[in-house]
Each structure stands twice: as structure tokens, then as C-alpha cells.
Amino acid sequence: MARFIRVDMSSRQVKSENVADKYLILGGRALTSQLVADEVPATCDPLGPFNKLVIAPGLLSGTSAPSSGRLSVGGKSPLTGGIKESNAGGITSQKLANLGIKAVILEGKPADKGWFLLKITPDGEELLPADDLVGKGTYEVTAICRERFGDKVGVITIGPAGEMLMHAAGVTNNDGDGNSSRYAGRGGLGAVMGSKGLKAIVVDSPKTFEAPVKDPERFKAAAKKFSQILLDNPTCGKGLPAYGTNVLMNIINEAGTLPTRNFKFGRFDKAAEVGGEKLAEVAKARGGKATHACHPGCVMRCSNVYPMPDGKVCAPVEYETAWAFGPNLEIGELDVIAKLNYICNDVGLDTIETGCTLGVLMEAGVIPFGDGQAAISALEEVAKGTPLGRIIGSGSANAGKVYGVTRVPAVKGQGIPAYDPRACKGNGVTYATTPMGADHTAGYAVTANILKVGGYVNPLEPAGQVELSRNLQVATAALDSTGLCLFVAFAVLDNPEGLPTIVEMINAQYGTSLTVDDVTALGQNVLKTERQFNQQAGFTSADDRLPEFFYNEELPPHNTKFDVKDEELDRVFNFQ
Amino acid sequence: MIVLRVEVRVFSGLEKFLPQKRFGEPLPVELPEEGTIKDLLHKLGIPENQVFTILVDGRHQPLDYTLRGGERVSLFPPVGSG
Numbered sequence: 001m002a003r004f005i006r007v008d009m010s011s012r013q014v015k016s017e018n019v020a021d022k023y024l025i026l027g028g029r030a031l032t033s034q035l036v037a038d039e040v041p042a043t044c045d046p047l048g049p050f051n052k053l054v055i056a057p058g059l060l061s062g063t064s065a066p067s068s069g070r071l072s073v074g075g076k077s078p079l080t081g082g083i084k085e086s087n088a089g090g091i092t093s094q095k096l097a098n099l100g101i102k103a104v105i106l107e108g109k110p111a112d113k114g115w116f117l118l119k120i121t122p123d124g125e126e127l128l129p130a131d132d133l134v135g136k137g138t139y140e141v142t143a144i145c146r147e148r149f150g151d152k153v154g155v156i157t158i159g160p161a162g163e164m165l166m167h168a169a170g171v172t173n174n175d176g177d178g179n180s181s182r183y184a185g186r187g188g189l190g191a192v193m194g195s196k197g198l199k200a201i202v203v204d205s206p207k208t209f210e211a212p213v214k215d216p217e218r219f220k221a222a223a224k225k226f227s228q229i230l231l232d233n234p235t236c237g238k239g240l241p242a243y244g245t246n247v248l249m250n251i252i253n254e255a256g257t258l259p260t261r262n263f264k265f266g267r268f269d270k271a272a273e274v275g276g277e278k279l280a281e282v283a284k285a286r287g288g289k290a291t292h293a294c295h296p297g298c299v300m301r302c303s304n305v306y307p308m309p310d311g312k313v314c315a316p317v318e319y320e321t322a323w324a325f326g327p328n329l330e331i332g333e334l335d336v337i338a339k340l341n342y343i344c345n346d347v348g349l350d351t352i353e354t355g356c357t358l359g360v361l362m363e364a365g366v367i368p369f370g371d372g373q374a375a376i377s378a379l380e381e382v383a384k385g386t387p388l389g390r391i392i393g394s395g396s397a398n399a400g401k402v403y404g405v406t407r408v409p410a411v412k413g414q415g416i417p418a419y420d421p422r423a424c425k426g427n428g429v430t431y432a433t434t435p436m437g438a439d440h441t442a443g444y445a446v447t448a449n450i451l452k453v454g455g456y457v458n459p460l461e462p463a464g465q466v467e468l469s470r471n472l473q474v475a476t477a478a479l480d481s482t483g484l485c486l487f488v489a490f491a492v493l494d495n496p497e498g499l500p501t502i503v504e505m506i507n508a509q510y511g512t513s514l515t516v517d518d519v520t521a522l523g524q525n526v527l528k529t530e531r532q533f534n535q536q537a538g539f540t541s542a543d544d545r546l547p548e549f550f551y552n553e554e555l556p557p558h559n560t561k562f563d564v565k566d567e568e569l570d571r572v573f574n575f576q
Numbered sequence: 577m578i579v580l581r582v583e584v585r586v587f588s589g590l591e592k593f594l595p596q597k598r599f600g601e602p603l604p605v606e607l608p609e610e611g612t613i614k615d616l617l618h619k620l621g622i623p624e625n626q627v628f629t630i631l632v633d634g635r636h637q638p639l640d641y642t643l644r645g646g647e648r649v650s651l652f653p654p655v656g657s658g
Binding site: 234235238239240242243244245246247248250251254255256266271272275276277278302319320423440441444446447451452453456458460486487490557558 | 585587588589591599600601628629631633634635636648650652653654655656657658
């Protein structure tokens with residue numbers, strides 16, 4: 001029987017409740033966004049008692065569907081002031097689904113200061129005192145919980161940044177090896193969890209792939225077919241397993257859209273030194289791994305295990321992070337990037353936001369561009385809670401205000417990721433308009449702009465970008481609701497059997513008779529719900545714009561500006 | 577004979593066809609006038625079916641694209657992620 005776990009942190013009561021019919025065939029982002037829209041006042045303080053943190057597995061999570069273990073974390077974002085769904089890999093989504101839990105809803109706010117841990121097992125749920133975990137980094141918290149509750153548990157936790165309510169704090173969970181590196185990083189949801197006095201959620205489930213399925217035979221056939229569709233696709237079946245997400249570094253650089261020196265240039269002369277090919281070489285030479293699955297049952301295995309010179313391991317170093325701490329800061333050493341990545345994972349910060357913030361601090365002259373040791377020292381201030389550490393943890397837009405920087409790459413207060421909107425204009429449209437604030441995953445137009453997946457739209461021209469971004473935003477909102485990894489899109493966009501097979505899996509699992517059109521409607525509805533929340537929170541079309549410098553400064557080597565017209569941007573959601 | 581010279585970079589596994597080169601390492605290549613990408617691949621011994629993305633000065637081009645000289649040519653197998 002599907003259920004919600006509702007945790008009232010004001011009274012520290014935990015309840016298991018039946019799921020109302022309207023939520024039964026929602027999962028992942030569709031569920032977190034609907035619950036937030038239904039239960040959270042749009043104008044509330046994100047760190048106050050009326051915000052909620054909703055954690056939900058996707059519709060297919062916990063089954064044998066390949067690469068379906070993604071976790072959605074939602075709430076009102078302290079970083080953007082709007083609705084947020086942040087999506088993570090790791091092992092807890094499958095465990096929650098196997099315990100019949102459709103969502104964990106954290107609400108209220110304690111009057112006193114004590115910290116707690118929520119333990120979820122097949123026997124029930126309880127809040128336990130966790131003051132002994134306060135101030136500890138996520139790696140140590142995860143290790144302690146695995147020791148205390150068993151080495152198979154999934155641990156959702158926040159670091160000191162979340163405890164200190166920093167706006168760029170993320171919520172993490174671990175992979176199968178116990179690395180607390182699978183982040184729902186974006187939007188500051190770690191601060192929301194911190195505001196409720198919850199340090200960790202430990203999920204203990206003996207099962208991984210046995211979530212209830214109405215028609216097991218039909219499901220098995222569809223899941224097998226979907227596996228084959230992924231494996232037959234050259235990107236999902238070969239490229240991602242060989243070099244991981246950081247395979248993008250070189251192609252984005254060669255295409256001239258790799259943001260370098262805080263979005264000043266589109267190419268970095270040391271890109272090949274920090275890309276996936278080099279990473280695979282170093283990882284293998286040091287006894288790490290060039291390929292690694294973030295959750296059981298993933299066939300793409302795009303992660304890696306990067307041993308660092310200090311003996312610790314950063315698993316994984318992803319493309320976005322390698323970019324944020326590499327080209328963005330003019331740092332050309334993987335070991336420095338891995339160290340910055342590790343510190344963020346441990347202290348509990350989003351790596352993209354933190355990279356953007358350090359870029360802003362370098363723009364301000366607080367630390368020099370290219371100075372890796374200075375960046376590491378600055379980032380180490382976060383755990384100490386010093387004024388500089390708090391500024392870094394507050395995100396790029398806040399740091400820009402503190403230091404009077406106008407070249408701040410952020411939309412709706414959230415830092416722009418690893419594709420410059422002036423030479424990958426489809427992504428520019430997504431950054432400007434997604435309800436999430438600048439987010440590459442919300443409508444990943446790099447596919448058609450650069451990778452020639454799902455057609456081709458010239459990245460340097462404004463024509464066609466709005467339609468491209470719109471279609472991708474709708475498809476992504478639906479995909480983020482299934483628990484499937486976004487990377488299945490590479491196969492789905494180029495294989496006409498992809499989407500019908502996903503629908504077949506959902507129908508076999510839930511006994512529904514959805515069609516491909518219903519999936520489109522689901523995606524549109526998710527976006528509509530999120531947009532409405534943001535409008536009620538005070539957002540207008542003026543918030544659906546890029547920062548001024550992208551319209552005024554040319555980006556070498558193509559010397560282009562962002563020139564998709566405002567009235568075009570306002571048509572992205574014209575299906576509503 | 578008039579020749580043109582381009583600067584080639586290969587990535588993501590295509591370097592296996594150029595035993596002396598690492599990924600991303602610039603390789604100057606000379607071709608006859610009006611040489612195409614196809615001619616370039618033939619000269620380098622890279623099978624056409626292994627190349628998915630061809631960027632010439634950062635712009636996508638097809639196999640029959642005619643080179644002028646001085647271009648930066650970047651070759652990739654199918655790659656993707658996010």
C-alpha cells in the first residue's frame with residue numbers, strides 16, 4: 001500500500017498516511033511539485049515553519065526498469081524564492097520505493113535547537129536524537145550511520161552548510177560504496193532541511209528491485225526492451241560508460257561554448273587537461289574507476305572513482321563540477337578540481353553554485369583567477385562559518401551583491417551551468433525560462449545544439465531555440481517524474497520506440513492505460529503547476545531573462561551575443 | 577601543387593587511430609587544394625563511420641565540407657551527457 005511519511009518537526013511526530021487518489025500516479029518531480037503547490041504557501045519564508053521539504057522516488061524507482069533510481073527533492077527554494085525540484089542519483093530512492101513510500105514530507109519547525117535523525121525501516125519510522133552528528137561533514141555522518149545502522153542503508157544528509165542555513169546548501173545521499181556524493185544540490189534545499197533541525201534520514205530496506213508491479217510479466221518484457229534500447233544507443237551504451245559525464249568537456253570547448261573565466265571566453269586552453277579522457281586515464285592509473293554506477297541497475301554507469309593525492313577518493317567528478325571549478329575559474333588541474341569537489345560534498349554545498357560563486361569572487365578580485373590553492377583556502381572557510389565562508393555558501397547572486405559585481409551568471413538567483421548561453425542559445429532559453437532558475441537539466445538543448453541528438457538547431461542563431469527548449473522542458477518534466485535518469489533521453493530522442501516503452505513500463509506497473517500524449521500532458525501540467533507557484537510567489541516575465549552582460553558582451557571565439565527576443569522567451573510556455 | 581594546412585584534434589577514443597597522438601593534441605595536416613573532411617579522414621586513416629561530430633572552427637560541418645586552410649578541425653565519436 002503506497003503511503004506518505006509525514007514528519008512534523010514542530011511536534012516531532014512521525015505519521016504514515018494513505019496516499020490520496022490524486023497523487024497515486026504521480027512520482028518524482030510531478031509529485032514533489034504538486035505537493036509543494038498544494039501544501040506550501042507560495043509567499044512563505046523558505047526557511048520558516050510553512051515551507052516543506054518533500055522527498056520522492058520516481059514512478060518507476062525500485063523496480064527492474066534500468067537506470068530508474070533517481071530521487072526528487074522539492075520545496076520552496078531559499079536561493080531562488082521559487083519552487084524547486086532537485087534531482088539526485090544514489091541508492092535511497094529505490095529503498096524508499098521498496099518500502100512503499102511515495103514521499104517523505106518534512107514540515108513545521110522546532111522551537112528548540114535539538115537536531116534529529118529520521119530512521120525508516122520495514123518495521124516503522126522514528127525520530128532519534130542526533131546532536132552528536134552536528135557540525136560533521138557528510139562523509140563522516142554517512143560512515144557513522146552505516147556503522148550504526150548497517151552498511152547497506154541509504155543515508156540522506158546535509159553538511160555544516162545546511163545546518164548553517166546557507167542558500168547554496170544541498171541535500172545528499174550515498175552511492176553503494178558509501179560515498180555521500182549523490183546530491184540534490186541545486187536551490188539550497190539543504191538549508192530547508194537544516195531549518196527543520198533534521199540532520200539525516202537513514203533508509204533501511206532489504207529490497208532494491210521489488211516495488212509492487214501490477215503485471216510483472218508485461219513489465220519485465222518492457223524493462224528488458226528498454227534496457228536494450230539504452231545499450232544500443234552509442235551515447236548511453238558506449239560513450240557514457242567509457243568517459244562519464246566529463247566526456248563533454250572537450251566537445252563543448254571545441255564548439256566554443258565552454259564558459260571560461262566567469263563567462264568571459266568560450267574556450268579554455270587547458271580543457272583537455274580536465275576533461276573525461278584525462279580523468280579516465282588518471283583514475284585508472286591510480287587504481288580508481290573510469291566507470292561507476294550511482295545506483296544499482298543503471299546500465300549507463302556514467303560516474304567515476306577519482307583517487308586524490310591525499311589518499312581520499314572523490315567519486316564522482318562530474319562534468320558540471322569539473323567545469324565549475326576548472327575552466328570557469330581558469331584552473332587546469334584535475335587534482336585541484338577534485339579537492340574543491342570533495343570539500344563541497346563534505347561541507348554540503350552545490351558544486352555548480354559554488355563554482356559560479358568563486359567565479360564571482362575572482363571577478364571581484366577577492367581571489368585571483370587560476371589560483372587553485374586560494375580557491376581551496378576560501379572554500380575551507382565555509383565549514384568554519386566565517387563571513388567569507390558564509391558569502392561563498394550564499395550563492396553567486398548574493399556574493400555578487402556583496403562585492404558589487406555586475407557580471408554575475410545567475411537567473412532567478414541560481415548560477416548558470418557549463419554551457420554559455422551566447423553560443424548554445426537553446427540552453428540560454430532554458431536558463432532564462434525554467435521555473436527552477438538557471439538549470440541545464442530542465443531543457444537540455446545541448447542535445448540538438450551541439451551533440452546532434454534529436455535533430456539539429458544551429459546553436460549560434462536564435463531561430464528554433466524557443467521551440468527546442470519548450471519541447472525539452474515538457475519532456476524533461478515528465479521524465480523527472482518517472483525516476484529514470486535524464487540521460488536515457490539520448491536514446492529516447494533518437495529511437496521512436498523509446499517513449500512508448502517507458503509508457504508501457506508505467507502502464508504495466510500501475511495498471512493504467514496511459515498513452516504517449518498523456519506523458520506530454522503530464523510534463524505540461526508539471527510546468528504549469530510550477531509556474532503558477534512562482535507567479536504566486538511574485539515572479540513575472542521580467543524574471544525570465546538572462547543577466548544583462550549576455551545581451552551586451554560578445555563571447556569569443558564566435559563573437560555572438562544572446563539575442564533571443566524577450567517576446568519569444570515569453571512564448572516558451574504558450575501551451576498553458 | 578597548392579596545398580592547404582589545417583589543425584586537427586581528435587577526442588574520446590578516436591586517438592587510437594593516431595598512435596603518436598594524445599586526445600586534444602593539435603596535429604597539423606596538409607591536404608591538396610579543395611580537400612574535404614572526407615579526404616582528411618582518409619589521409620589520417622580514421623574510418624568515416626567512427627566519426628559522428630565534425631567541428632570546423634567550432635561549427636558543425638558534414639563529411640563533404642571543403643576546407644580552405646587554417647581551420648581548426650575537431651573530430652568526435654558519438655558523445656553526450658549533461
